[in-house]
Amino acid sequence: MIRLDDTESTIADINLYQDRIGPYLEAIRQKNQGFHTIIDDTKTLDDIMQFVRSVEGRYTHIVVLGIGGSALGTLCLQQSLTPLYRAHPHNSHHPHLYVLDNIDPALLQETLEVIDLKKTLFIVVSKSGKTPETIAQYSFFRKQTDNADLPASKHFVFITDKKKGLLRTISDKEAIPSFIIPDNVGGRFSVLTPVGLLPAALIGIDINKLIRGAHTMRDIFYTDDIEKNIPFRVAALQYALSKKGKSITVMMPYAQKLERFADWYRQLLAESIGKAHDNDGNTVNVGLTPVKALGVTDQHSQSQLYNEGPNDKFFMFLSVQDFGTDMNIPVIHDDPSIDYLRDVSFATLMHTEQKGTQQSLIENKRPLITISIDTINEEYIGGLFMLFECATAFLGEFYSINAFDQPGVELSKVITKKLLT
């Protein structure tokens, strides 16, 4: 079960908004956005699994070419649901996954030097089919496979729009396999479409379980009971606290494998809620600045600021009960300075430090909540994706802005094109 623990002080803030949950749910439904309906598409799941079976054993390397929403969900799935190191023996049953979300020439060149081109599948992800960074990456690797006389239809898969864009044109012309990003699913909401599911399935992640977990959370999202609707409670709090000057949302997972979940959320929150204009056209310049932190690591980097600096942050802790493995800290040396570590397991130390960090923040009057999962598995990760996508949709309603567009990135694209031509 995914649990939300809010502290006493924050519950009061949530209850202010209990009459809004019904109308907001209705407003979100009417927007016809796919983030909450896409998980009913069982046909795509079957198509993905059929593709995965058809290429089994053919590839040693999978390289995802994409940026932003085309990469962040996949990076999160890889980190949370497979071993942390490519060299780990458990990874030998599956191809190694590389996600290239930048165009730095050193990144491209060094990737080329570690993959076995003849046994590599490139997954090219771009909703518009013409994202310049992704097209540039694709062109670079396509040149390599062409030079090596490797057939494009065996070494590339495209994930793009159903009809529009360059990738669709090429796919049609050269019989390159492809999957579809639905019209009504924006990049940052696309992890439970082929964008995240195809690479995940190729490295052995059970995508049916991911979707099952998302379903459980969607049921919670659809309820208008404020006690049960976790996404609404999260959004209500973020909104209420932003009115009190908490303009920064810190997501702090206490689990190494959830670090990239906070990266994924960074995009979701920043692009969805950072908006110049509200739905009535008023200039509002709203937005919550997402900050990623990792427990316990960042206690030794950010806690000083979080406890003593400006009280401008709202903290969302992600907590994991069972890390999948655990062991006691062995007592090698008898020394009073470390006596308190005796008979303590690493999981217990993680949990206790989390509590220490939280109690310290509470004493310093910094607002926080904890979202807990039993363990890191497909169901819970699917549920967490859905939780924060739904919370972000609610947050758009609170702010009365469009949470599903991104008009503010156009200007730099125009300038870049102009400078290049």
Next chain:
Amino acid sequence: MIRLDDTESTIADINLYQDRIGPYLEAIRQKNQGFHTIIDDTKTLDDIMQFVRSVEGRYTHIVVLGIGGSALGTLCLQQSLTPLYRAHPHNSHHPHLYVLDNIDPALLQETLEVIDLKKTLFIVVSKSGKTPETIAQYSFFRKQTDNADLPASKHFVFITDKKKGLLRTISDKEAIPSFIIPDNVGGRFSVLTPVGLLPAALIGIDINKLIRGAHTMRDIFYTDDIEKNIPFRVAALQYALSKKGKSITVMMPYAQKLERFADWYRQLLAESIGKAHDNDGNTVNVGLTPVKALGVTDQHSQSQLYNEGPNDKFFMFLSVQDFGTDMNIPVIHDDPSIDYLRDVSFATLMHTEQKGTQQSLIENKRPLITISIDTINEEYIGGLFMLFECATAFLGEFYSINAFDQPGVELSKVITKKLLT
């Protein structure tokens, strides 16, 4: 050369403070902090190189056990100055480096499963010699080497205080080699001590060049000419802009290999400047919240917020002229939608997107500066470390706070200990 480009609007802010540079420099010198003098210690450099030569060929894996300032500099050195992937052929001449800066049992267990214990050197880093996370990690791996009858003196090196703490006691008793973190160098300022230099030297990084680059920047730091003193200009701007509501400092390198530099800086800025009390004991709760972003990647994640959200950020771009490699984007398909990429190199695309992002921010009246280096090498990385350490020291003077302590992390430690016993 390391260059600072400030835009016209920001220069006015800097010039407000030109009478402060002399007094602040003098105040910093009198604090007797080691961050700017440690680079004169050539003996330690020689000791490190002698140790590295004495173990040449003995280890396939180096595992650093440390957290916060004991890890972040090393992670940055590894990413910026060696290939991005462990599997890269260039890495075959040196041991593979793992930096463990968390106590998640899955991280420890999976690391154990990828290293060859018989050929592993563990570098245990803790200034106090009793950091609980580091002692717990050390105990875990020490138990493993003991069980395998591997001599501790051949598989461990300690980096710790000269006299105090458990690690010093063990080192003395068991003849475990050790290096010293000087008294007057705090963890977040320690990358140019053995903390960063020993692991760096073991994986083939030229630490003499690192120090040389730091020297060049220190000369710049010691000048009281406001036109030339880059660290002072950076600090003056951060301070002036914080007075205008820019309480978030975004560091955005446009180079894959500088991403972790921004992580290193996150700790430096947060712990040094996030303070409840000023030097006169007044409650001030000051602090700048550091945010790490990566170009061009985060254009597709954060630009929307940066351009349209609240105008509460100051942007520091890190720019690299030469990425060490470059190639033109091949034109595989004739299509008008990508015509503007024709004959453009990846480096040019990086640079042009950076300009596009910056011009867009400027049009939206968001303040920014650019710090540029010719290429990513030891000298420039050493110089950048020194630049931001010096800027942070100046910033402490501007705020009239102690930039070198971290009183706000004690409370959570006390609570954690209490909960465990």
